[in-house]
Amino acid sequence: xxxxxxxxxxxxxxxxxxxxxxxxxxxxxxxxxxxxxxxxxxxxxxxxxxxxxxxxxxxxxxxxxxxxxxxxxxxxxxxxxxxxxxxxxxxxxxxxxxxxxxxxxxxxxxxxxxxxxxxxxxxxxxxxxxxxxxxxxxxxxxxxxxxxxxxxxxxxxxxxxxxxxxxxxxxxxxxxxxxxxxxxxxxxxxxxxxxxxxxxxxxxxxxxxxxxxxxxxxxxxxxxxxxxxxxxxxxxxxxxxxxxxxxxxxxxxxxxxxxxxxxxxxxxxxxxxxxxxxxxxxxxxxxxxxxxxxxxxxxxxxxxxxxxxxxxxxxxxxxxxxxxxxxxxxxxxxxxxxxxxxxxxxxxxxxxxxxxxxxxxxxxxxxxxxxxxxxxxxxxxxxxxxxxxxxxxxxxxxxxxxxxxxxxxxxxxxxxxxxxxxxxxxxxxxxxxxxxxxxxxxxxxxxxxxxxxxxxxxxxxxxxxxxxxxxxxxxx
Ligand code: FES
Ligand SMILES: [Fe+2]
Numbered sequence: 001x002x003x004x005x006x007x008x009x010x011x012x013x014x015x016x017x018x019x020x021x022x023x024x025x026x027x028x029x030x031x032x033x034x035x036x037x038x039x040x041x042x043x044x045x046x047x048x049x050x051x052x053x054x055x056x057x058x059x060x061x062x063x064x065x066x067x068x069x070x071x072x073x074x075x076x077x078x079x080x081x082x083x084x085x086x087x088x089x090x091x092x093x094x095x096x097x098x099x100x101x102x103x104x105x106x107x108x109x110x111x112x113x114x115x116x117x118x119x120x121x122x123x124x125x126x127x128x129x130x131x132x133x134x135x136x137x138x139x140x141x142x143x144x145x146x147x148x149x150x151x152x153x154x155x156x157x158x159x160x161x162x163x164x165x166x167x168x169x170x171x172x173x174x175x176x177x178x179x180x181x182x183x184x185x186x187x188x189x190x191x192x193x194x195x196x197x198x199x200x201x202x203x204x205x206x207x208x209x210x211x212x213x214x215x216x217x218x219x220x221x222x223x224x225x226x227x228x229x230x231x232x233x234x235x236x237x238x239x240x241x242x243x244x245x246x247x248x249x250x251x252x253x254x255x256x257x258x259x260x261x262x263x264x265x266x267x268x269x270x271x272x273x274x275x276x277x278x279x280x281x282x283x284x285x286x287x288x289x290x291x292x293x294x295x296x297x298x299x300x301x302x303x304x305x306x307x308x309x310x311x312x313x314x315x316x317x318x319x320x321x322x323x324x325x326x327x328x329x330x331x332x333x334x335x336x337x338x339x340x341x342x343x344x345x346x347x348x349x350x351x352x353x354x355x356x357x358x359x360x361x362x363x364x365x366x367x368x369x370x371x372x373x374x375x376x377x378x379x380x381x382x383x384x385x386x387x388x389x390x391x392x393x394x395x396x397x398x399x400x401x402x403x404x405x406x407x408x409x410x411x412x413x414x415x416x417x418x419x420x421x422x423x424x425x426x427x428x429x430x431x432x433x434x435x436x437x438x439x440x441x442x443x444x445x446x447x448x449x450x451x452x453x454x455x456x457x458x459x460x461x462x463x464x465x466x467x468x469x470x471x472x473x474x475x476x
Pocket of ligand 2: 224235424
């Protein structure tokens, strides 16, 4: 199942590679950051029907979403027995519930009587009593009470427990899967468990959680965060410090892909050279978490002679973070302090690696609407050493017509980061409508830098075909 070898080397941009940039760093390169497998995925065009045809969304609802592992919430959001999160995906709804013994279980949020949702809001529950006719279940899913039992002879002697989905956890995240015969979560996570071990996501807390309704298909939204080709046009303010075209893309397994982009190194696309001070200045202009933590403003940080902006900012970040959370970052590599290290788990989740406060993304269809989607943006910070775990930030909702750049700073997101997301968002409705306007009916993906998108589509085909074969009994 896993890609075995580097048997294929697609053309790369002639600029130095991400791994070559890391050779100049002040610490040894962690092995897991070195180049990984790059299989030949071909160059086939992608039909736009996958994004614009409601029939494809119906197929995803039947054969994709009920069959894959998906991150439903963070463990810290349901710390006590009875704590419940309602997780919804393309018309399905699950109650994610902390049990008395500390375990987490996921029950279908649908009354066994006439189907009403048992809960539409999360919170701490002592039972799930259906608001329609009052039939109730315990928080462990066992049947509790039926006020109209005299009229249900068909239920006598039957198990009326709530049906359950599979639950797994990794690094403080709770995953669910509605397919009782699913590939084990461990197998899906594969290498990501080892690669992320040192970033201790289980000991992080939700610093902010922004949930934005995006006017495009969920895949269109996800794909806007899976390559660096768009930085040159969509995010020009990043180019003085973002080595976009030097980025490294790896297909670690059928389920895990990743992209590494060096920061504090200018893009080869820049029209002129930037001094080390100007590179730092550009970062501060956009809003660096580490520099902001140090109280620095543009023009106030000078790179000492003989140092680069990259090694300087890596050290500033080590010190700033350490002062903030009490952890020791002296052994952390420069890359792990400043770079964009994004791992994706098939099909719709992205987890940033590294020691900085890390972003996590999840994209879902917005109910049954294939033309809008829900993007969750979490920022996870480490629990300060020796201090109690801070409470996770509540979900901060931003509507389809509302602006991230105007509203997200109220959630704790920096204004600079919100501006970057706004730039991404500005394309998306026009990608959706542009695909409908397409004369050719297909999209073309770059062979190297957009291969993570291609891999996702190939896996979509595989998983959905397997689902259809199972449903029709044609599986071999
Ligand atoms: S639908 Fe739930 S008790 Fe009737
Ligand atoms: Fe972007």
